[in-house]
Amino acid sequence: MIRVTSLTKEYRDGDRVIKPLDRVEFSCKKGEFVLITGRSGSGKTTFLNILGGLTRPSSGTVMVDGRNLYAVSDAEQAAMRSATVGFVFQFPGLLSPLTALENVVLPAALQGHGADMIGRGFDLLTRVGLEKKAGSMPSTLSGGELKRTAIARALINNPRLILADEPTADLDAETEREVMELFREVNTAGTTMIMVTHNTELASNASRVMRMERGTLAERSG
Amino acid sequence: MIRLILKNIIYRPIRNGALILSFAFIAASLFSGNYLTTGAADSISEEISQLGADLIVVPEQYSAEGEAVLLRGEPSTFFFDRKVLDDVEHVNGVVLAAPQIYIATLPADCCSDLVQLIAIDPSRDFTIAPWLKESRKQPIGKDEIIVGSQIVGDVGATRYFYGHAFTIAGTLKHTGTGVDRTVFLRAEDARVMAAESAITAYEPVTLPDGGISVILVKVAHPADVADIARNIAEQVPGTKVITPDSLVSQVAGRLSSITRLLAMAAIIATLVTLPLIALISVMTMQERVREIGILRALGATRAKIFGLIFGETVLVAAIGGCIGIAISTVLLILFQEYIAFTVGIPLSVPTGGSLLLSAASAVILTTAIGGIAAILPAIKAAGMDISEAIRSGDL
Numbered sequence: 050m051i052r053v054t055s056l057t058k059e060y061r062d063g064d065r066v067i068k069p070l071d072r073v074e075f076s077c078k079k080g081e082f083v084l085i086t087g088r089s090g091s092g093k094t095t096f097l098n099i100l101g102g103l104t105r106p107s108s109g110t111v112m113v114d115g116r117n118l119y120a121v122s123d124a125e126q127a128a129m130r131s132a133t134v135g136f137v138f139q140f141p142g143l144l145s146p147l148t149a150l151e152n153v154v155l156p157a158a159l160q161g162h163g164a165d166m167i168g169r170g171f172d173l174l175t176r177v178g179l180e181k182k183a184g185s186m187p188s189t190l191s192g193g194e195l196k197r198t199a200i201a202r203a204l205i206n207n208p209r210l211i212l213a214d215e216p217t218a219d220l221d222a223e224t225e226r227e228v229m230e231l232f233r234e235v236n237t238a239g240t241t242m243i244m245v246t247h248n249t250e251l252a253s254n255a256s257r258v259m260r261m262e263r264g265t266l267a268e269r270s271g
Numbered sequence: 272m273i274r275l276i277l278k279n280i281i282y283r284p285i286r287n288g289a290l291i292l293s294f295a296f297i298a299a300s301l302f303s304g305n306y307l308t309t310g311a312a313d314s315i316s317e318e319i320s321q322l323g324a325d326l327i328v329v330p331e332q333y334s335a336e337g338e339a340v341l342l343r344g345e346p347s348t349f350f351f352d353r354k355v356l357d358d359v360e361h362v363n364g365v366v367l368a369a370p371q372i373y374i375a376t377l378p379a380d381c382c383s384d385l386v387q388l389i390a391i392d393p394s395r396d397f398t399i400a401p402w403l404k405e406s407r408k409q410p411i412g413k414d415e416i417i418v419g420s421q422i423v424g425d426v427g428a429t430r431y432f433y434g435h436a437f438t439i440a441g442t443l444k445h446t447g448t449g450v451d452r453t454v455f456l457r458a459e460d461a462r463v464m465a466a467e468s469a470i471t472a473y474e475p476v477t478l479p480d481g482g483i484s485v486i487l488v489k490v491a492h493p494a495d496v497a498d499i500a501r502n503i504a505e506q507v508p509g510t511k512v513i514t515p516d517s518l519v520s521q522v523a524g525r526l527s528s529i530t531r532l533l534a535m536a537a538i539i540a541t542l543v544t545l546p547l548i549a550l551i552s553v554m555t556m557q558e559r560v561r562e563i564g565i566l567r568a569l570g571a572t573r574a575k576i577f578g579l580i581f582g583e584t585v586l587v588a589a590i591g592g593c594i595g596i597a598i599s600t601v602l603l604i605l606f607q608e609y610i611a612f613t614v615g616i617p618l619s620v621p622t623g624g625s626l627l628l629s630a631a632s633a634v635i636l637t638t639a640i641g642g643i644a645a646i647l648p649a650i651k652a653a654g655m656d657i658s659e660a661i662r663s664g665d666l
Binding site for chain 1: 272274275278279281282561562564565566567568569570571572573574575656657658659661
């Protein structure tokens with residue numbers, strides 16, 4: 050499903066050239082649950098952002114379903130992000146002026162079919178146990194509720210790939226368990242999961258575990 | 272998209288409220304200038320069409336008073352010799368000439384201010400007569416008066432001028448000009464009233480024998496009205512000819528200072544608000560960097576982000592423009608008489624078409640100003656690196 054070849058990301062900080070990613074090779078099959086661990090600043094988030102089309106690599110290619118993600122127009126890339134990928138960020142990232150349900154439906158609304166997805170949005174909120182909070186504003190939701198709403202939003206367009214960046218950071222043990230359970234459910238249903246975390250204890254949830262270190266990615270047993 | 276724009280506007284009520292007020296002020300300034308000019312022009316057109324005259328001949332030394340009666344209904348009493356009527360009638364191109372006598376009243380029971388009485392000769396009149404023929408189907412009778420729209424009293428009511436009783440026979444429609452504060456009566460009744468006034472009024476009025484105040488002239492069409500006006504002035508000494516154009520240009524002159532002031536207010540408001548609006552848009556955009564990053568990550572194209580930021584400011588500008596026009600329309604209508612009196616111009620509510628045109632152009636201009644202010648922030652927002660945007664700022 051994803052094939053990454055010789056992926057490098059570098060930027061300048063004064064006279065220094067910093068390389069968060071250095072000739073990374075990676076591939077992932079449909080339905081896999083890949084966990085990428087590594088210390089803070091090891092390049093995990095940069096890698097995930099490049100996989101999702103959020104930041105352009107300095108060199109290398111990212112093929113998603115046989116298409117080079119960085120050789121298409123902005124509109125095509127946006128459409129691919131919307132249809133193929135569901136993002137779960139470290140922070141919930143809900144829009145404050147919108148209700149929980151409106152936030153969930155937002156990715157579909159951006160493609161012009163938000164009204165058709167209200168029912169699915171409500172179903173997803175029910176699936177994450179928040180059906181009673183559908184009309185609530187983000188400011189009134191707890192941390193766990195915000196995170197679960199963000200996961201429901203990532204699923205609205207029925208994506209083939211979920212990219213999750215430290216989705217359990219700042220969560221208590223109980224909420225962390227709930228979120229991981231939800232991810233396993235989604236993965237079992239056929240959605241490919243790539244999750245980066247510094248928490249190695251979550252490795253048991255994944256089918257494959259990799260470690261990012263100084264800009265390179267190495268396979269570990271899962 | 273529109274829903275998101277609306278939600279964002281509602282979510283930041285104080286900031287957007289301030290922006291809406293700024294745009295409302297710009298729109299109100301633009302609209303008011305247009306409203307006054309159009310209202311005054313419409314008012315004069317209505318008066319001219321009601322009088323039915325192409326030219327008005329007044330005694331040269333009383334031309335200012337004549338214009339004041341026509342434009343503002345400032346009562347005056349002045350005369351010239353009736354012989355002038357024959358001279359005017361003989362000028363080439365003149366088809367009809369109707370004399371009128373202007374008499375300023377004492378304060379009357381119908382109105383707190385003085386009233387202008389205009390005595391007409393029913394056999395020659397072509398100003399009130401057609402209206403009477405159309406609305407009343409009979410000529411003005413003995414001791415009957417036709418009153419302007421601002422003269423209080425229903426048809427059939429009795430009004431006293433110089434102690435003489437008159438019956439209201441009809442009310443003219445509103446013009447916003449001096450005609451609204453005018454009472455029309457027959458010349459022979461005016462002479463009886465003047466004769467009686469020595470006994471019945473504490474301040475009598477004297478009408479010189481054969482004296483008339485103005486002559487309303489209809490010219491042969493097609494003809495150059497300006498040429499005939501020049502001929503009258505040359506061939507009939509001691510007269511001044513008032514043309515509709517001269518009335519309009521006099522009003523334009525009076526309005527120029529106020530329209531200049533309003534235009535300056537609009538320009539200053541724009542110059543002050545444009546950078547302010549741009550600054551607020553930039554501030555809003557900077558506060559919403561992460562939101563923009565999230566939207567991009569969720570599938571929004573650069574064009575959509577541009578549309579979101581641009582659309583918000585444009586919508587705020589349009590809302591402000593509409594509010595500004597609504598408020599200024601209400602204020603202009605409420606204070607119409609006061610403005611007309613203070614500036615010394617005839618003023619009526621512009622016709623539906625010109626009112627709509629003025630309102631639409633003010634809204635379009637205000638919205639364009641909003642659009643100009645929002646372009647750079649919108650371009651900047653659309654061009655952001657998504658991951659950097661997500662990393663920075665708050666939601």
